[in-house]
Amino acid sequence: MRIVITGASSGIGEALARHYASAGTVLGLISRRASRPPLPGEIVEYQADVTDVPALERAAQDFLGRFGAPDLVIANAGIGVGTRGDDLADVEKLRRVLDVNVAGLAATLAAFAPAMQRAGRGTLAGIASVAAFRGLAGNGAYSASKAAAIKWMESLRAELHGTGVSVVCVCPGYIDTPMTRVNRFRMPFLLPSDEAARRIARAIAARRRLAVVPWQMAAVSVLLRTMPGWLYDRLAARAPRKPRDVPL
Numbered sequence: 352m353r354i355v356i357t358g359a360s361s362g363i364g365e366a367l368a369r370h371y372a373s374a375g376t377v378l379g380l381i382s383r384r385a386s387r388p389p390l391p392g393e394i395v396e397y398q399a400d401v402t403d404v405p406a407l408e409r410a411a412q413d414f415l416g417r418f419g420a421p422d423l424v425i426a427n428a429g430i431g432v433g434t435r436g437d438d439l440a441d442v443e444k445l446r447r448v449l450d451v452n453v454a455g456l457a458a459t460l461a462a463f464a465p466a467m468q469r470a471g472r473g474t475l476a477g478i479a480s481v482a483a484f485r486g487l488a489g490n491g492a493y494s495a496s497k498a499a500a501i502k503w504m505e506s507l508r509a510e511l512h513g514t515g516v517s518v519v520c521v522c523p524g525y526i527d528t529p530m531t532r533v534n535r536f537r538m539p540f541l542l543p544s545d546e547a548a549r550r551i552a553r554a555i556a557a558r559r560r561l562a563v564v565p566w567q568m569a570a571v572s573v574l575l576r577t578m579p580g581w582l583y584d585r586l587a588a589r590a591p592r593k594p595r596d597v598p599l
């Protein structure tokens with residue numbers, strides 16, 4: 352197996368790298384920070400920012416030249432920070448969150464898609480979030496970015512229909528990682544990152560179009576999506592907010 356994962360220096364991406372690493376596997380790991388504990392198999396690290404398209408392209412060309420088309424690409428790199436829609440200063444945060452979570456994801460998948468199409472096989476996966484299903488109060492940039500990521504992948508899936516390349520969109524609920532450890536509220540159905548990686552890998556192997564992890568959050572997301580606006584507004588207004596002082 353030849354697998355590329357972005358954001359493998361921490362949290363879910365790091366757990367996914369541990370999950371997939373084995374003697375027969377080549378792992379291409381892309382993130383801004385390097386250095387992680389040694390893993391079995393062949394590990395190739397690329398220090399790149401997913402918003403730096405030329406750097407991402409160089410990493411992809413290097414991987415493709417050495418190993419050929421990957422069997423799986425997981426666009427996992429992402430950031431989150433609390434925002435308020437009534438604060439002009441937060442528009443800059445919105446730009447950065449959209450750049451990483453939407454354009455960075457799109458660039459990651461596009462950097463490998465043509466080679467995978469030529470090979471006529473493989474899976475392009477992206478990590479969105481349950482936060483995409485309704486606009487969360489105090490987390491508008493993140494909700495908007497993940498909703499856009501879902502739609503981008505839906506378009507990509509239709510564009511690649513019949514090529515042999517699948518597109519899998521995974522929406523995790525709360526996973527225990529540095530991104531959620533800053534939250535000062537109780538997180539329902541919180542999953543350890545290793546367990547999340549196992550479940551995400553299962554959804555990817557099954558080539559699910561849209562998978563919510565864990566299943567309890569799938570039930571919550573159905574509720575969220577079907578809840579009438581007047582009720583959602585009341586409940587969401589009272590929900591705890593994401594901290595707004597997280598470095599990006």
Ligand SMILES: NC(=O)c1ccc[n+]([C@@H]2O[C@H](COP(=O)([O-])OP(=O)(O)OC[C@H]3O[C@@H](n4cnc5c(N)ncnc54)[C@H](OP(=O)(O)O)[C@@H]3O)[C@@H](O)[C@H]2O)c1
Pocket residue numbers: 357358359360361362363364381382383384385399400401402427428429430431451455478479480481522523524525526527528529530531
């Ligand atoms: N934890 C949750 O509850 C949860 C729930 C739903 C969805 N998600 C999504 O899951 C993904 C992983 O999140 P996590 O919880 O594992 O967060 P995390 O522990 O903060 O890890 C984020 C990873 O993304 C990388 N990254 C961030 N910005 C990057 C950039 N510009 N270029 C390259 N890499 C970048 C980071 O690496 P460097 O800093 O080294 O670049 C890091 O490896 C994200 O897309 C997140 O939105 C998480």
